[in-house]
Amino acid sequence: MISDDGAVGDPERLHPLFLLTGLGGSLRGMAGGYAAIGYLAVSGRLRTALLAAVLLLAGLAGWLVLYWTRFEFRVGTSEIRIDSGILSRTHRSIPLDRIQDVDISQGPVARLAGIAKVKFETGGSAGAGEDEGVLHAIPLERAEQLRTLVRARRSSGGAAVPVETEAEQAPVFAMHLRRVLLAGVFNFSLALFAGLIGATQTFGDVLGFDPLRRSFWLGLLSAGDPIADYILAHRVAAAVAGAMLLVLIGLATGIVRTLLREHGFRLDRTEVGLRRRRGLLTRTDVTLPARRAQAAIIGTGPLRDSLGWRDLKLQNLASDEGGGGDHVLAPLAREEEVAAVLGALGWRPLPARIEWRRVSRAYVWTLVVGVAPFLLLSALATFEMTTTFGALVAAVVLVALIIIRWRGWRRTFYALDDDRLLIRTGWWRRRTVLLPLKRIQSIDLFESFVSRWFGTAGLAFGVAGGSGFSDHVIPALPRETARALRKRLLVLEP
Numbered sequence: 267m268i269s270d271d272g273a274v275g276d277p278e279r280l281h282p283l284f285l286l287t288g289l290g291g292s293l294r295g296m297a298g299g300y301a302a303i304g305y306l307a308v309s310g311r312l313r314t315a316l317l318a319a320v321l322l323l324a325g326l327a328g329w330l331v332l333y334w335t336r337f338e339f340r341v342g343t344s345e346i347r348i349d350s351g352i353l354s355r356t357h358r359s360i361p362l363d364r365i366q367d368v369d370i371s372q373g374p375v376a377r378l379a380g381i382a383k384v385k386f387e388t389g390g391s392a393g394a395g396e397d398e399g400v401l402h403a404i405p406l407e408r409a410e411q412l413r414t415l416v417r418a419r420r421s422s423g424g425a426a427v428p429v430e431t432e433a434e435q436a437p438v439f440a441m442h443l444r445r446v447l448l449a450g451v452f453n454f455s456l457a458l459f460a461g462l463i464g465a466t467q468t469f470g471d472v473l474g475f476d477p478l479r480r481s482f483w484l485g486l487l488s489a490g491d492p493i494a495d496y497i498l499a500h501r502v503a504a505a506v507a508g509a510m511l512l513v514l515i516g517l518a519t520g521i522v523r524t525l526l527r528e529h530g531f532r533l534d535r536t537e538v539g540l541r542r543r544r545g546l547l548t549r550t551d552v553t554l555p556a557r558r559a560q561a562a563i564i565g566t567g568p569l570r571d572s573l574g575w576r577d578l579k580l581q582n583l584a585s586d587e588g589g590g591g592d593h594v595l596a597p598l599a600r601e602e603e604v605a606a607v608l609g610a611l612g613w614r615p616l617p618a619r620i621e622w623r624r625v626s627r628a629y630v631w632t633l634v635v636g637v638a639p640f641l642l643l644s645a646l647a648t649f650e651m652t653t654t655f656g657a658l659v660a661a662v663v664l665v666a667l668i669i670i671r672w673r674g675w676r677r678t679f680y681a682l683d684d685d686r687l688l689i690r691t692g693w694w695r696r697r698t699v700l701l702p703l704k705r706i707q708s709i710d711l712f713e714s715f716v717s718r719w720f721g722t723a724g725l726a727f728g729v730a731g732g733s734g735f736s737d738h739v740i741p742a743l744p745r746e747t748a749r750a751l752r753k754r755l756l757v758l759e760p
Contacts, residue, residue: 275340277349281381284403285330287373292326339401341412346386348399360399364388367538367553368413372406374547382409386416387553417537438540438610439596439603441531449528449598450521452570528597535610540595554593556611558583560729561738562700564604564616571696578604580611583730613700620688622679628720629675629742630668635716637664670694680740687727687755689738699738705729709752713745723748 303322306315329352338349346360366387376382384401401409441449529546539556543549561581570576578596595607605615644661673693681688687706689699708728717723725740725748743751 275342277338277340278404278408280334280337280401281379281403281405282334283375283379283381284334285327287375287381287403288330288333289326290375292330341415346412348401358399360386360388362416362419365416365419366555366558367536368409368416369553370406370409370413370551371545372549376403377549380406382406384409384412387555435534437532437534439531439533439599439607441528441597443529445598446525446528446531447521450524451517452567452575452598453520453524454516455520455523524597528594531597533595533607533610540607540610542593542595552593554580554582554595559611559613560705561702562608562611562613564698564700566696567694568696570598574600576601576604578607581729608700614683616688616698616700617683620681620683622681622688622690625675625678625680625740626720626722626742626744627675628717628722629678630672631720632714632716632722632742633671634668635719637668640664678741689740691739691741701727701729701738703755706755709755711748711752717742721745725752 303315303318306312306318332352333350336350336352336355340347340349344362346362346365348356348358348360350356350358369385369387371383371385372381373383381403382405384404386399388399526546526548528544530549531544532542534541534543536553538553539559540554541551542554543551559580559582563579563581565577565579566575575598576596577594577598580593580595582593596604599607608615641661641664644658644664670693674691677690677693677696679688679690685703687699687701687703689697689701691697691699706727707730710726710728711723712726713723720742721744722742723745724742727738729738740748740751
């Protein structure tokens, strides 16, 4: 037993509703158990499947009760201590002056019950895992008190920065409902369709429903009903209708996903950086310390670019609610709004005039050389009149890849802007990276056996933080230029 319990405050427990919200989270992670129960059910062993389901639910509930009874946290004048573990106990002390900020999130049930999940952003897990810096369910009022306490410790005069005062200030960036819906249109996604296809592949044999098989459609259309006869007589119209249905599914999926994630998006300036609040069902409240920002990424696409829309992401050492370090600061914004957000971080916006340098044409030719053998095989099959539909589709895809690479080459540049490196890449997925030289952790020069023929090499810049784009790349430079640039940047790094 630790002898200084009183020095760090009285013990507190998680809210009892953690037993409900925690059970939901545990059930979501039991995909293997569901598969086994489903297999037992469809194979005719219903009693065994029911017994397995009851045992699984009882086991999870029992584990949650034990976890809840063994979890305590104490808030003292200089630290927060979290005691956790059922068999093996862990006592973690988190000094208040080491906490960057307190992130608060609420799911649908938590918002109805007035409880919240609290995460202490410290920048280190002490090798013990993320859960030891998280209070999964405490009253929302207590969560706000903890954040005020942390901010009071970090403020210069020791005075707290109440959350209510931030609501009175004008936000750095905010999105109303119409813009959120527009962002959803640009976030076109066929994830729902892909999920349905995956489900039919998994359970199609059991249910007798597999739309990816030709025999399924032949059997369906040979039924002789009026709809089947109409489809057979109007194949082109049916194909167009199917394509339009896919488009509608993609638009609806993108809008719903964006609405759930970005509803009520608001970005405010705090004394340590930026505070972001968003979410329709699950409401998140995250603080992004400015000094931990590693790189900024301005993204767009052909359609969004023509309409003047951008998105802004921040690569940060602080983790987002999804567990990564890729934070969205502006899902859909104009250039002046992007500049305002960067200014709130203390970063210069993109200059009006930039001396961009384009990468080598070998960026395209290396891909041409790589796919040439496959294109040659398709051409030979065409001349011999043995081309199959699959080979033709493959040839079209390869040609499309070459065209996309060529269009991307026309938009791939780099430039030095005083103390930072700017990298612009992509045609369909256009990105401009603002990378401070002092944030570069490593510079790798890479070559392939094809790029050596063209005398080119690429540079990869390793940066801490981020899950989706922690390495930033200049893809194809003359070999000597790449070596000289790497040497120059290593010298320029503070």
